Amino acid sequence: MGSSSEVVSTIVKKWREHPPSSYSLKVDSFKQLEKSTSFTDDKYQSRHFSSGGYNWKLIVYPKGNEKDNGKGFISMYIEIDSESLISAPQHEVFAELIFFVYNKKENKYLTIQDVEVKRFNALKTVWGLQQVLPFDSFNNPENGYVFEGDQCEFGVNVIVHSPLTKWEILSFNEKLQNPKFSWTVKNFSQLKEDKYTSNRFSMGAIQWVLWLYPKGDSRADGKWLSLFLLLADSKTLKVDEKILAQANLRVLHPLGSNHSEHKLNHWHEKNHMAWGWAQFLSLAELRKSYLDSEDSLTVEIEFQAVSSTKYSPII
Structure with a gap:
């Protein structure tokens, strides 16, 4: 033709x-x-x-x-x-x-x-x-x-x-060193506080923390474990700036199989710093299968990519 x-x-x-x-x-x-x-x-x-x-x-x-x-x-x-x-x-x-x-x-x-x-x-x-x-x-x-x-x-x-003076370069870091972060919460059945915060950890040159609600947040009706990924510093983001996190968030099974897992693929912005699930895992199932012999719960997050953006002019 x-x-x-x-x-x-x-x-x-x-x-x-x-x-x-x-x-x-x-x-x-x-x-x-x-x-x-x-x-x-x-x-x-x-x-x-x-x-x-x-x-x-x-x-x-x-x-x-x-x-x-x-x-x-x-x-x-x-x-x-x-x-x-x-x-x-x-x-x-x-x-x-x-x-x-x-x-x-x-x-x-x-x-x-x-x-x-x-x-x-x-x-x-x-x-x-x-x-x-x-x-x-x-x-x-x-x-x-x-x-x-x-x-x-x-x-x-x-x-x-006019010459180009306003631009952004968006990059995705998919080759992260040590892409996993684990957090073990001890004496889970005796936790009294509504919310617990993990230690800070760095991923993609960004500081993060995990939020864990042992009895669920306000949307969970006291029947669910709530789990969220959060930017650690509110000053990390400026107006109109955003960071993408692609990760697998898990509650680990003590025997090393049948982990409870959800996939994160969200942009973290100034007015939306945390992403996760109010109903991540039912408390009934958690108590039945996910606490080890010492009443500890282990949470793990594994990152696939974290974005970074360069701006001009710098915001």
């Missing part, structure tokens, strides 16, 4: 009433403009104007830029001032260009845009359109582009894209 490709034009033309906001070039005699360019490489260059913190020139070829396949057309370009490039981050500037041609008959501007953002740098200081309008169509007064004798107007909007 043969393959085919489709050439998609990135040139968009449309009418608009609002004039250009970056620069306008009004000419009182198009014929004189055309004659004057015979001595300036067929082009007219405007004075510098500022847009987006950089200096630019509008360049118009009234008879077309033959060197750029523009013969028989009006050609328009934008050139960045080389001094502006020196001050640009990484010595390059990205900008959208919208070219304007006023039409008196419509009392609107015809805008012509290549929707692809242009990269200006030391190797490419000029971008534009070689075929804005056919010369004969533009120069015919009946079409409205030249008016009131021989006047015309060109313009441009230069929309500069």
Whole structure:
């Protein structure tokens, strides 16, 4: 089966009433403009104007830029001032260009845009359109582009894209050293407190603890063991920051089999520091099978991955 490709034009033309906001070039005699360019490489260059913190020139070829396949057309370009490039981050500037041609008959501007953002740098200081309008169509007064004798107007909007300064790099540490943490709770049947907290442990450069409710938290009706993984320090996370923990949380069977296990795969955030289960294991089953001969309960968590994120600007 043969393959085919489709050439998609990135040139968009449309009418608009609002004039250009970056620069306008009004000419009182198009014929004189055309004659004057015979001595300036067929082009007219405007004075510098500022847009987006950089200096630019509008360049118009009234008879077309033959060197750029523009013969028989009006050609328009934008050139960045080389001094502006020196001050640009990484010595390059990205900008959208919208070219304007006023039409008196419509009392609107015809805008012509290549929707692809242009990269200006030391190797490419000029971008534009070689075929804005056919010369004969533009120069015919009946079409409205030249008016009131021989006047015309060109313009441009230069929309500069700011350098990228806000980003994040998300990583997942899946090669954790010593990925397991075990916690043995002694004399389980005699525990009086509502909640117990394990020692801190480090995983993925983050400090964690486990919370254990021997009679269940407020949602467990006194019939369940509740178990949660928690970020140890409330200052670990800032607003909009989050850390993913993928792990298996277990209550170990004393004989080494039939462990009670649940899989964690949750993002820990500022307003949600703990994840786990209010009904992790029924107390009836726990007392029947999961306490060893010394009335101890062992909890284990095994991590598969912990995320880390670098931000700019640093939050």
